[in-house]
Amino acid sequence: MKENQKIVIIDYGAGNIQSIKFAIKRLGFEAELSSDASEIRNADKVIFPGVGEAGSAMRMLKSTGLDEVIPTLKQPVLGICLGMQLMCNSSEEGKTKGLGIFDAEVKRFSNHVKVPQIGWNQISNLESALFEKVKEGEYVYLVHSYYVPECKDEIARTEYGVNYSTALHRDNFYGVQFHPEKSSITGEQILKNFLKLELAE
Structure with a gap:
């Protein structure tokens, strides 16, 4: 893992x-918050978080021009929760057009399950170096009402009424529906793996 790497968390409110x-x-690195395009472009790793409603979050991205910056990034980028959903083509939440990085449409859970899904659930069908040293069936922490149906960019799956894609990967872009920062040792390992990623995968 590269030491002294520049890690930027996108700050868009x-x-x-x-x-x-x-x-x-806790992993021994410092991450800085930034909404500055040049700072983000010059980072070794970029984390794209998100909590809240898709439509208003996308409006905040557009107000800063970050909606045009994020899809052009060349370093490893990790979208978390709403951040991952915004990286998809669209979301039913607010009929929101996304960034189009992942070829998927975000759907709302049906009323057959308790919405939102809050708590611990298992991940399976793990692919990608993002899940190195993570076992099938490990538990992660989720809070969401919308999900990504199974798609070709899937690198992990979760079952909650339906099987859905709980992690995605395309080129240098990664996304996780769960919160690794709240997922105990498993989440810590996933963040550690992300910081180790090189563009060759």
Whole structure:
């Protein structure tokens, strides 16, 4: 893992930023918050968090021009929760057009399950170096009402009424529906794996 790497958490007013920053610090690294395009472009790793409603979050991204910056990034980028959903083509939440990085449409859970899904659930069908040293069936922490149906970019799956894609990967972009910063040792390992990623995968 590269030491002294520059880690930037995108600050656009829709993130659980402090808990992510603390989680990175526990791994021995400092992460800085920024909404500055040049700072983000020059980072070794970028984390794109998100908590809240998709439509208003996308409006905040557009107001700063970050909606045009994020899809052009070349370093490893990790979207978390709403951040991952905004990286998809669209979301039923607010009929929101997304960034189009992942070829998927975000759907709302049906009324057959308790919405939102809050708590611990298992991840399976793990692919990608993002899940190195993570076992099938490990538990992670989720809080969400919308999900990504199974798609070709899937690198992990969760079952909650339906099987859905709980992690995605395309090129240098990664996304996780769960909160690694709140997912105990498993989440810590996933963040550690992300910081180790190189563009060759």
